[in-house]
Amino acid sequence: MARRNVLITGCSSGIGLALAIKMAKDEQERFKVYATMRNLAKKDALEEAAGHNLGKTLEIKQLDVCDEQSIKTCVNSIPDRRIDVLVSNAGMGLIGPIECQTIDEMKTVMDTNFFGLVRLLKEILPDMKKRKSGHIVIISSVMGIQGILFNDVYAASKFAVEGFCESLAIQALKFKLQLSLIEPGPVVTEFERKVFEDGMKMDLSAADEETADMFTNIYLKNYKQIFQSLGQSAEEVAEHTVKIILAENPPFRHQTNTLYTPMTTLKYADPNGDLPIDIFYKMSPLFIHQGPVLHQGCLLPSFTSFPDVSPAWD
Ligand SMILES: NC(=O)C1=CN([C@@H]2O[C@H](COP(=O)(O)OP(=O)(O)OC[C@H]3O[C@@H](n4cnc5c(N)ncnc54)[C@H](OP(=O)(O)O)[C@@H]3O)[C@@H](O)[C@H]2O)C=CC1
Numbered sequence: 001m002a003r004r005n006v007l008i009t010g011c012s013s014g015i016g017l018a019l020a021i022k023m024a025k026d027e028q029e030r031f032k033v034y035a036t037m038r039n040l041a042k043k044d045a046l047e048e049a050a051g052h053n054l055g056k057t058l059e060i061k062q063l064d065v066c067d068e069q070s071i072k073t074c075v076n077s078i079p080d081r082r083i084d085v086l087v088s089n090a091g092m093g094l095i096g097p098i099e100c101q102t103i104d105e106m107k108t109v110m111d112t113n114f115f116g117l118v119r120l121l122k123e124i125l126p127d128m129k130k131r132k133s134g135h136i137v138i139i140s141s142v143m144g145i146q147g148i149l150f151n152d153v154y155a156a157s158k159f160a161v162e163g164f165c166e167s168l169a170i171q172a173l174k175f176k177l178q179l180s181l182i183e184p185g186p187v188v189t190e191f192e193r194k195v196f197e198d199g200m201k202m203d204l205s206a207a208d209e210e211t212a213d214m215f216t217n218i219y220l221k222n223y224k225q226i227f228q229s230l231g232q233s234a235e236e237v238a239e240h241t242v243k244i245i246l247a248e249n250p251p252f253r254h255q256t257n258t259l260y261t262p263m264t265t266l267k268y269a270d271p272n273g274d275l276p277i278d279i280f281y282k283m284s285p286l287f288i289h290q291g292p293v294l295h296q297g298c299l300l301p302s303f304t305s306f307p308d309v310s311p312a313w314d
């Protein structure tokens with residue numbers, strides 16, 4: 001079988017880097033990887049990890065998902081512009097109270113996480129439609145299904161991605177194209193480090209005392225431990241993603257973290273939508289009393305302990 005051309009965005013670190021390396025080192029050499037990043041000055045880690053695969057099963061190219069021309073130039077540089085698998089991975093986070101974030105900061109998140117995907121598809125989808133073949137793989141998040149405290153705009157950007165893809169997936173059927181949303185829970189990467197550092201530096205003076213206290217003493221205080229106890233590695237997420245790419249009938253949605261699944265399942269358990277919101281609300285004060293509420297390793301609240309601690313908010 002001919003090698004499949006795979007274009008991955010955001011390969012300077014984290015999931016993009018791990019996935020590019022895993023696919024380039026495939027023992028059966030089933031892939032030619034175009035590993036892209038917006039800033040080529042950051043290519044050393046990828047080059048080093050690629051080793052002898054560099055220039056063979058892996059090429060590094062510049063691509064900024066916020067710049068249409070850079071996407072066009074990159075796609076034009078690929079033989080016949082043929083991309084069999086597109087992995088839209090580039091993304092960024094943003095945490096904190098919205099009172100303390102500027103509209104420009106929020107727009108950058110939407111521009112990268114949502115319009116970044118739209119720009120890629122405007123360039124790549126028409127070719128895939130003509131060929132009637134192609135797999136579009138999007139690194140979404142569990143936050144594309146369910147919001148988390150102090151992640152309002154980031155969750156909105158991933159919800160936008162999911163709604164966009166749900167609509168597009170119907171059209172894609174007509175052209176025999178496949179679409180898959182990969183939904184990781186917390187992953188220990190640069191994303192996690194940057195988001196935490198920015199949160200710690202955040203000027204909270206525009207927020208009232210209670211909000212600032214919730215952000216600092218519940219969210220930030222427990223953040224590292226949540227990522228340590230529940231977090232996956234970029235390599236684990238890459239492994240899941242390769243399985244989806246190789247699947248004969250790839251699913252539309254795939255969650256990578258079974259420890260997180262109990263939380264996302266709550267969304268489907270209550271058509272009114274109150275259950276996950278209530279549970280996240282009641283769970284958060286527990287963090288003040290006993291740290292992360294992990295039952296048998298899962299992010300799953302202990303229902304019996306709620307009545308005792310929930311008044312902590314009031
Ligand atoms: N870490 C986590 O907990 C989770 C992450 N995700 C998603 O996974 C994806 C990858 O993140 P992750 O590996 O964790 O984080 P990293 O910060 O390690 O990687 C993000 C990558 O995206 C790149 N990027 C940012 N903006 C642009 C842009 N405008 N054009 C091209 N590339 C850009 C970064 O480049 P640069 O180095 O130049 O900034 C970097 O290469 C994101 O979509 C994220 O939302 C989903 C669930 C959980």
Ligand SMILES: CC1=C(/C=C/C(C)=C/C=C/C(C)=C/C=O)C(C)(C)CCC1
Pocket residue numbers: 140141142143148149184185186187218219220222223226280283284287
């Ligand atoms: C810290 C913390 C929480 C969890 C945070 C999580 C789970 C973050 C996940 C981030 C992801 C998945 C980012 C990328 O997409 C809770 C439970 C709200 C309670 C309050 C403290």
